[in-house]
Amino acid sequence: MMKKFLAFFGLFIMFLVVPQDSFGQDERERKAVEERDKKKEKSQEEVEKELIKRHLKMQSKETRKRIKRSRREAERRKKGKHPQPWWDRWFSRKQQTKRRKKA
Numbered sequence: 001m002m003k004k005f006l007a008f009f010g011l012f013i014m015f016l017v018v019p020q021d022s023f024g025q026d027e028r029e030r031k032a033v034e035e036r037d038k039k040k041e042k043s044q045e046e047v048e049k050e051l052i053k054r055h056l057k058m059q060s061k062e063t064r065k066r067i068k069r070s071r072r073e074a075e076r077r078k079k080g081k082h083p084q085p086w087w088d089r090w091f092s093r094k095q096q097t098k099r100r101k102k103a
Contacts, residue, residue: 056064073083082089 056067059067076083
């Protein structure tokens with residue numbers, strides 16, 4: 001009984017003593033993997049931007065203006081502001097209809 005306990009205890013101690021660094025990647029490999037991941041993310045972002053540019057080029061001028069205005073209003077709404085600045089509301093000649101999401 002004592003021999004089994006000592007053998008088990010010896011194996012347990014041996015696993016505790018084995019250095020953990022031998023099983024993991026070294027620091028250089030980890031940095032290389034991180035750099036590769038960053039490059040992949042950047043390339044995906046660039047591809048996405050290129051697709052958006054190509055999509056906008058296919059639209060007519062009026063549609064591009066409407067998209068731009070809508071995006072500007074959405075950004076202002078995100079910040080908690082009115083979609084149009086106060087001077088646009090005060091000094092515009094015609095009353096523009098508010099465009100809101102349908103609930």
